[in-house]
Amino acid sequence: MLINSFMSIFLFMGMANGVPFNINLKCLESTPVDGQSFQEQQEQVVCTDIQELKDVNGQRNWKHLIVFNENKQAFQINDINSNFSALETLDLSRIGELELNDDAFKAMQNLLFLNISGTGIESLSGxxxxPYNKxxxxxASWNTLTELRFDLKSRLLYLQYGNFSHNALTKIEEDDWKVFQKLKCLHLDNNELKTVSFHDYPQLQVLTLSDNRIEELTVKSFSGLQRMEELNITSNPLRHIGKHTFSSMTQLKALNLSANSLELLDVDVFAGLNRLLCLDLNSNDLKELAENQFQYLIKLQYLDLSRNRLTALNSTAFKHLSSLRKLYLHENDLKALTTNTFAWLTALDTLDLSQNSLEYLDADLFGSSTLPRLKKLILKTNNIKRLHPFAFAxxxxxxxxxxxxxxxxTLDVRxxxxxxxxDKLHLGNNLLEVIQPEVLDSLTDVGELLIDNNRLSFLPDTNATFPRLRKVSIEGNPWQCPCLNELMEFLEIRQISYVRDHSPYYSGKRPLCVVTSVDACVKDISLVKEYGIEDIYNTA
Known part of the structure; x- marks a missing residue:
């Protein structure tokens, strides 16, 4: 199971177990709720506008305590009595500034959940x-911690979830976390870390290191992390990842390396990740992919390579990705694609190649065998001038x-x-002057057809009845008015939607058609050109 958000662990205590609190001055136990035992009612407490925790007359049956403090003075924890010994949950994230004395939480030996985020603490000590805490x-996120002292780590032997994000941590020593043998989830995002070294964490499953200052990862960065399932290292100045860096993470399922500065990936960088399902490399500076770049990722289902600087794709780059379902390559600088580039991707259902510089798609781009699961192909916003008749065969x-x-x-029926x-064919914003009748006849099962902003002045006579057509876009073409009237009448009779919200063409701001000297629709492109219909439309 992947853990997506550490913060979801800290439930808003005002609705603990679905039980609402009455929140007034000082401390109130929860309002009685039908079906809830008296003991359960007494366990949930909210305190407001108190300066020190010692001012609270704690009860031994209190288990969940949340404190709201709107005072500008620092909240203090000192001289806590034994009445807090049964406390399991303490949320101080809404108190403002926090001052801790040496024995702050010592009386709370049964404390399981502690939230001191956003309290301005500069240090936290064992x-x-x-010594008997659980x-x-x-x-401890959103504070100003610069280090995590060893005496703290050696004291928290039962810690499973640690959130130290949004602090000022500058380094992690090689054995800093070794004492956390039960640690499952660790968040260190938004710190000042330049290097990392994690070893022998037998239970660690989730590690996030986004928005730090990490420039390099090597095989020494991670080892002994056999149970790791999710690793997030985004938005760093990361330029180099060494061979076998992730090889100890044999259970890793999600790896996010997006928004870094990677230019090249070693062919062995993903060695050992034969259970990886999701790899995100978007928003880097990758210029090329090596042969068999992803050869170890035999179970990969999601690959995002968008927003890089790829100009070409090696024909074997995706060779071993027979489980891949979604591939995103948009916003690169791909100019051409070679034969069989995607032929290996027999499980692929979505391919996005939009916003590149492609000019032509050749035959056998997707191989000579059928890709039975590919349902969504996005090629918009390229420079495509021609398509081989069998490009999609x-x-x-x-x-x-x-x-x-x-x-x-032009469009070829083949x-x-x-x-x-x-079902959905988008051809808007091209240079089509004519769509041949046989092409329209081949689209009889299409439900959504976008042909707006081309150079169409008429549609040819066709036998197609378009029984499934429910939406069409036609504006932005130099239609002859008689031709447009015919088309709109057909669409209205069939109750097919063609008016798009916020379009200037249907509000009188832009012309929909060209008034001609004849009442009939001229369906001869040579005559259309002779009459200069497109020129008239463009100067209107």
Missing amino acids: IHFS LENLD SLPFIQYLSLGNNELT MFAPMRRL
Whole structure:
């Protein structure tokens, strides 16, 4: 099970176990609720506007305590009596500034959850806790801690969840965390860490190191992390990852390396990660992928390579990714794709190649065999001028094809003939002057057709009835008004949606069609050009 958010551990205590609190001055126990025992009612307490915890007349049956303090003076914890010995949950995240004396939490030997986030503490020491404490969950985020002292770590032997994000930690010593043998989840995001070294954490499953100052990872950065499931190292100035850096993490399922400064990946950088399901490399500076770049990731299902600087793809880069379902390559600088680049991806259902510099798609780009699961192909916002008639021959089960914002001038019926399940076809913002009748006839099962902002002045006569068409976009073309009237009448009779919200064309701000000297729709492109219909439209 992947743990996505440490903060979800700290439930808002005002609704503990679904029981609302009455919150008034000082301390109030929870309001009686039908079906709840008297003992359960007494266990949940909220205190407001108190200066020191010693001012609270704690009860031995209190287990969950939350303190709200709107005073500007620092909240103090000292001289705590034994009445707090049964306390299991203490939330001080809403008190403002916190002052701790040496024995702050020593009387709370049964404390399991402690939230002191955002309290302005500069240091936290082992002397604050009883040597017999049972603390499992500590949130000390959003403070100004510069170090985690060894006496603190050696005192918190039962800690399972630690959140030290948004502090000022500058380094993690090699054995800093070795005493945390039960630690499962550790968050160190938004600190000042430059190097990391983690060894022998038998229970650690989640580690987050985002927004630090880490520039390099090596095989010495992580070892003995056999139970690690999720590793997040985003938004660092990370430029280099050595071979076998993650090899000890044989159980890793999610690896996020996005928003770093990686330019090149060694072919063995992912060695050992044969159970990885999700790899995020978006927003780096990757210029190329090596042959067999992902050869160890035999179970990978999600790969994000978007927002990099890739100009080409090695034809074997994805060779071993037979389990991959989603591949994101948008916002790179890909200019051409070689034969069989995606032929290996037999489980792929989504491929996004938008916002690149592609000009042409060749035959066999997806291989000669069928890709039975590919349903969504996004090619919008490229420079595509031509498509090979058989570019999509191996994609019979495509449901969504986006070719908008390109430079297509013609369509070949053979492009769409294999697509027996095509539901959404986006062709807007191209340079199409004519769509041939046979192309329209091949699109009879399409439910959404976008052909706006092309150079269309008419649609040809066709036998297609478009029984499934429910939405179409047509504005931004130099339609002859008689042709547009025919089309709109057809759409209205069929109750097909064609007016798009916020479009300037249907509010009178932009022209919808060109008034011609004849009342009939001229469906001869040579005559259309002779009449200069497009020029008239563009100067309107």
